[in-house]
Amino acid sequence: MSLKDTATRVAILDTLAKHITAELKAAKANLETGLRAAKAETGTQTIAVDLLGADIGKASLVQNGPIASVIDEAALIAWVREVAPSEIVTRLVTEVRPAWRKNLLDSLSAAGVIEWVDPETGVIHEVPGVEMVGRAAHTRLTIPAEGKIAIAEAWRSGALTTVVLPELTAGGEA
Incomplete structure (x- = not known):
C-alpha cells in the first residue's frame, strides 16, 4: 500500500469513526431515555439485546447509590x-x-x-x-464475548446493513 493509499485509508477511517461516534452518542441517549421511561411505566430496568433474532447481551439502567x-x-x-x-x-x-x-x-x-x-x-x-x-442513573451495556463475535460475524456478512447502515449512510455531516 502506498503512502497516499495509507493517508486515504486513515482519512476514511477517521471520518467514519467520528460519524459512528456521533451516532453512538445519540443512540445511547435514546436508549437511556427509553429505559428511564420503561422504568417509570413498568419498573423495567433491563432489556435483552437482540441481533437477528438471537439474544446477545443486555442493556440496563443503573442507578448508583448516593x-x-x-x-x-x-x-x-x-x-x-x-x-x-x-x-x-x-x-x-x-x-x-x-x-x-x-x-x-x-x-x-x-x-x-x-x-x-x-x-x-x-x-x-x-x-x-x-x-x-444522589447520582444520576446511567445505562450499562453488557455484551459477552460470544455476542461480540456474533456482531463481528454479522458485520462481515453484511447482515447489519438494515440495522445500522441507514443512519450512517443517510447523509448529513460526517
Missing part, C-alpha cells in the same frame, strides 16, 4: 481541624489533605451516612459540610 459530597468546604475544614488537625494543609488556601478527604468521603459513601468513626477513640462524629448526594 455518594458523600462536600457542600460546605469551610465547615468540613473546621471539623477536620478539630478531629484530625494533622490532615490540614495550610498554603495560600486551607484544605483537607486530598488523600484523607478521599478516604473520608469513600467511607461515608460506603456507610451511606455522614458519620465518621475516629479509629483511635471510637467516637462517632457527624461530619459537617458533607451530605449524601
